[in-house]
Amino acid sequence: MATIPIFSPTLPFLGLIPGGLSPGRMVRIKGIINSHGERCQIHLQAGAAVNPRDDVPLHISIRPNEHAIVRNSIQNQVVGAEERYGGCPIRYGESFDMLILAETLQYKIAINGVHFCTFAHRLPVHNARYISVSGGGVIYSIISEADVPGSVPVNPYPPPPIVRHPTPYAPPIGFVPNAPPSTLPPPPPYTPLPTHPIGGGGGHYPGRTRRLLFMKLF
Numbered sequence: 001m002a003t004i005p006i007f008s009p010t011l012p013f014l015g016l017i018p019g020g021l022s023p024g025r026m027v028r029i030k031g032i033i034n035s036h037g038e039r040c041q042i043h044l045q046a047g048a049a050v051n052p053r054d055d056v057p058l059h060i061s062i063r064p065n066e067h068a069i070v071r072n073s074i075q076n077q078v079v080g081a082e083e084r085y086g087g088c089p090i091r092y093g094e095s096f097d098m099l100i101l102a103e104t105l106q107y108k109i110a111i112n113g114v115h116f117c118t119f120a121h122r123l124p125v126h127n128a129r130y131i132s133v134s135g136g137g138v139i140y141s142i143i144s145e146a147d148v149p150g151s152v153p154v155n156p157y158p159p160p161p162i163v164r165h166p167t168p169y170a171p172p173i174g175f176v177p178n179a180p181p182s183t184l185p186p187p188p189p190y191t192p193l194p195t196h197p198i199g200g201g202g203g204h205y206p207g208r209t210r211r212l213l214f215m216k217l218f
Contacts, residue, residue, distance in 0.1 A: 001014060001015065001016060001048060002014070002015040002016070003015055003016040003018060004016070004017060004018070004027075004131065004142045004143060004144060005141065005142065005143040005144070006141065006142050006143075007140065007141045008138075008139070008140060008141070009133070009139055009142065011133060011134055011135065011137070011138075011139065012050075012132065012133065012134035012135075013131075013132065013133045013134070013139065013142070014048060014050060014130060014131075014132045015130065015131055015132075015142065016048075016129065016130055017044075017128065017129055017130060017131055017144060018144070020126055020127075020128060020129040021044065021102040021125055021126065021128040021129075022102060022125060022126060023102055023103050023104045023125065024101075024102065024103075025101075025102050025144060025145060026099055026100065026101045026102070026144060026145045027044070027099075027100045027131060027142065027143075027144050028097070028098070028099050028100075028141075028142070028143050028144070028145075029042065029097075029098045029100075029133070029139065029141075029142050030095065030096070030097050030098075030139070030140040030141045030142075031095070031096060031137050031138055031139040031140055032093070032094065032095045032096065032137055032138050032140075033062065033064060033090065033092055033093075033096075033136055033137035034092065034093055034136075034137065034138070035092070035136055035137075036064075036065060036092050037065050038092075038135060038136025038137060039061055039062060039063050039065075039135045039136060040061075040062040040133070040134075040135045040136060040137045041059070041060070041061050041062075041132075041133065041134045041135045042059070042060040042061075042062075042098075042131070042132070042133050043056045043058075043059050043060075043074075043130075043131070043132040043133075044056065044057055044058040044059075044100070044128040044130070044131055045057070045074075045127075045128070045129075045130050045131075045132060046123070046127040046128070046129060046130070047129070047130065048130055050132060052077050053074060053077070053132075054130075055074060055075050055076070055123055055127060056072075056073055056074035056075075056123075057073060057121065057122065057123040057124070057125065057127050057128045058071065058073065058100070058107055058119060058128065059071065059072045059073060059074060060098075060100075060109070062088070062090050062096075062135075063088065064088050064090055064091055064092050066088070067087055067088045068084040068087070068088050069084070069086065069087075069088050069090065069109075069111075069116070069117075070082050070083070070084045071083040071084070071109075071117065071119045073122040073123060075122070075123060080122060083117070083119065085117070086116055086117045089111050089112065089114070089116065090111060095140075096111060096112060097111070097112050097113065098110070098111055099111075099113075102125050102128070104125075105120060105121060106118045106119060106120045106121060107119045107121070107125075
């Protein structure tokens with residue numbers, strides 16, 4: 001029995017996934033379906049038996065003639081409920097690149113670098129230890145993310161960007177800002193106008209003083 005990575009395998013193909021799948025691991029399948037009416041069947045399964053087939057955590061059936069890519073599971077030879085929403089971006093005579101990413105709660109499936117669908121786990125993800133491909137078409141390669149140095153599958157699900165918030169301003173240690181003065185400076189002392197020389201204050205008016213003095217003398 002073969003072990004992936006595998007290139008140009010003869011169909012039907014059954015191969016071991018070294019270490020099995022676990023959250024964060026990916027399997028990438030490249031191929032083409034040439035003849036109208038053909039299907040390509042992919043099984044990620046727990047064991048090597050195919051007739052009857054061992055438990056299948058994820059079954060993918062590519063059916064361009066039905067405009068569907070069906071997802072399902074098989075447990076104790078019982079087929080589960082189909083999921084087929086999303087159409088079929090894979091067309092006859094056109095190469096496809098399918099990426100299956102295992103996560104903690106689900107599989108994510110991307111086709112030609114674009115997210116296609118998710119499939120919630122019905123069986124434990126670590127049960128996916130073998131991959132089987134059958135049906136029509138030609139398979140170019142089946143690899144996992146670390147099979148070929150320098151040929152890591154492109155992950156269309158990069159982690160979210162890290163948002164860096166600006167660091168709030170903190171004054172240096174020992175810095176004391178200038179405090180506002182506790183009291184206002186006293187106003188300048190008031191200087192009254194000179195007192196009138198005759199009879200009280202009110203200001204000094206030189207012209208008026210001379211007239212009064214002249215009248216007093218005469």
